[in-house]
Amino acid sequence: MPLWQVYHPPGAYSDEQKRSFAEEATGFYARFGLPRFYVVTLFHEVAPASFLVGGRPSGDTVRVVIEHIARHAEDPGLRERMTGALGRLLARHTQERGLHCEFHVDETPRDLWMIDGLAPPATGSEAERLWARENRPVPYG
Template sequence: MPLWTIYHPANTYSDKDKQDFAKDITDFYTGFGLPAFYVVVLFTEMAEPAFFVGGRPASDTVRIVVEHLARHLDDPDMRRRSTERLNSIMVPYTRDRGLHWEFHTYESPRDLWMIAGLFPPGPGTEAEKAWARANKPLPY
């Protein structure tokens, strides 16, 4: 499951912006065969006096934490390409709006993850494809 937590100053994104950003993120992962319901995006508004960078209030900064559970990348070149692709998803919602942005990605162990009390099926398995088609977890 990819979990994106997007920390941003209040009023940075409209409801439509949030929907569009979340859709772009979801489309990226479903393009690799992940079920859409794996993708969770949380927008966390930060009041101006609560968001600091370098010890100073930051009214133009977006901080994004991406957590990957469903897939892990071991190859350094793949990791770099993935990080660049994630960045390209962010650009229309950050740089193109005159915002400063930073992000990092965690990879959590698959065996420490459950959905609806089920351990998710392995990558690319028939069970995972069934989950993607149904867009919900199914016993397997």
């Protein structure tokens, strides 16, 4: 599961812009075979008085915290390519709109994750492909 927490100034995103942003994030992972429902994007409006960068209020900063649980990038080259691709994705929704953006990725151990009481199926398994086709968790044996 990728969990995206997007902290942003009030009014930075309309409902349609949020959907577009979340859809692009979802598509990023779906192209690698992750079930679309794994991707959760949460938008948090933060007033400038409560969003301090360098100790000063900021009304133009977006801070994104991404938690990767379903997949981990072990290879340094892959990590660099992934970070670059995420940076380009985020730029379309931040820098290209005049907003400053900072992000980081945490990798949570996969064995500490469940959905509807089910441990997610193994990466690349038929059960994971079933979850992707159904776009929901399905009991598997």
